[in-house]
Amino acid sequence: xxxxxxxxxxxxxxxxxxxxxxxxxxxxxxxxxxxxxxxxxxxxxxxxxxxxxxxxxxxxxxxxxxxxxxxxxxxxxxxxxxxxxxxxxxxxxxxxxxxxxxxxxxxx
Numbered sequence: 024x025x026x027x028x029x030x031x032x033x034x035x036x037x038x039x040x041x042x043x044x045x046x047x048x049x050x051x052x053x054x055x056x057x058x059x060x061x062x063x064x065x066x067x068x069x070x071x072x073x074x075x076x077x078x079x080x081x082x083x084x085x086x087x088x089x090x091x092x093x094x095x096x097x098x099x100x101x102x103x104x105x106x107x108x109x110x111x112x113x114x115x116x117x118x119x120x121x122x123x124x125x126x127x128x129x130x131x
Contacts, residue, residue: 025077025079026058026112027040029074029077030070033062033067034062034063034069035062035066035067036060036062037058037059038059038060038061039057039059040056040057041058042054042056043057043111050117051115051116051117051118052116053113053114053115054113054115055111055112055113056111056113056114058108058109058111058112059108059109060107060110061105061108062105062106063104063105063106064104064106067088067106074112079115080114080115082112082113084111084113085110085111086108086109086110087108087109088108089107091105091107
């Protein structure tokens with residue numbers, strides 16, 4: 024929800040948000056979400072900057088940027104160059120006490 028808000032504030036169009044399965048490390052869970060967004064280059068940069076300023080750590084990985092230029096139709100200065108971006112946004116959360124080790128039997 025926070026990424027949607029930041030995309031909107033940056034003037035971007037959010038095309039898809041696809042949550043991926045969580046994966047566990049020793050002390051935290053990785054919560055990946057595949058994103059597809061589009062907008063002008065500076066709007067994309069503003070979005071990434073705003074994500075970096077969130078309280079929660081979110082990694083932006085596997086970033087792919089493409090542009091679509093209409094053949095034979097020059098862009099006006101107002102149109103700018105639109106960029107399509109796909110990336111993996113990964114948030115993290117701590118392992119809670121009840122998610123700790125799954126050892127059976129009494130503690131030693």
